[in-house]
Amino acid sequence: MIEYMNVHGNPNIGVYIFANNKIALVPPTITxxxxxxxxxxxxxxxxxxxxxxxxxxxxxxxxxxRGLLLPRIIKPEEYDELKEYIGDAVRLEILEIRQTALGNLIAANNYGALVSPTIDKPALEKIKNVLGVEAVYQRHLADIPTVGSMIVVTDRGGVVHPGVSEEERKLLSNIFRVEVSTATVNFGLYFVKAGLVANNKGALVGDETTGPELMRIQQALRLGG
Known part of the structure; x- marks a missing residue:
């Protein structure tokens, strides 16, 4: 299933929502x-x-x-609230690094993870352990360091910024063990994470996404109508 959505009138829904196959973290302000x-x-x-x-x-x-990586600036009461909601279903770990916009710097599914080269190498082993993936790869994509903002990947398929090379796209398919295709959202936005939230079961796209964009995303993520 794939459907249109906005958050407070904003089509960049991926900015506001994180989802895996178990939970979705949404703002308390949405309806x-x-x-x-x-x-x-x-x-x-x-x-x-x-x-x-x-x-x-x-x-x-x-x-x-398997795991959620949280920024060092999360408040203790927010962490406790999250832990109370989630219990032992998903491991929670605060990543004590300088950067805090972790969703823009790390892309992962249940097979692999891609991490921005701006993250210090000592953090890679922790990321690998928390996510329970076989390997963590660290590199730019299309000379852009914010690799998490460029990819949305599930265990069924993935979409990536159209600026990546064919060699990079094939590498991503190897990292995540799924076919990764180029796509845009919200009428031509290259940074697909901003306008797309997806898991193995379905996807939500920003409501400025065109029909052809939606069809391409639906096909890439192997989703029904």
């Missing part, structure tokens, strides 16, 4: 109708939280079904 849409389309439990008193969960959080 009950939107929470239900997230739950129904993605088939997950919806958790309304802030991270560091901000509602940009998709920017601040990275992870997969």
């Amino acid at each position: 009950e109708k939107d929470r239900k849409k997230v739950a129904d389309v993605l088939g997950v439990e919806v958790v309304a939280v802030k991270i560091a008193d901000m509602i940009i969960n998709g920017v601040m959080v990275a992870g997969n079904d």
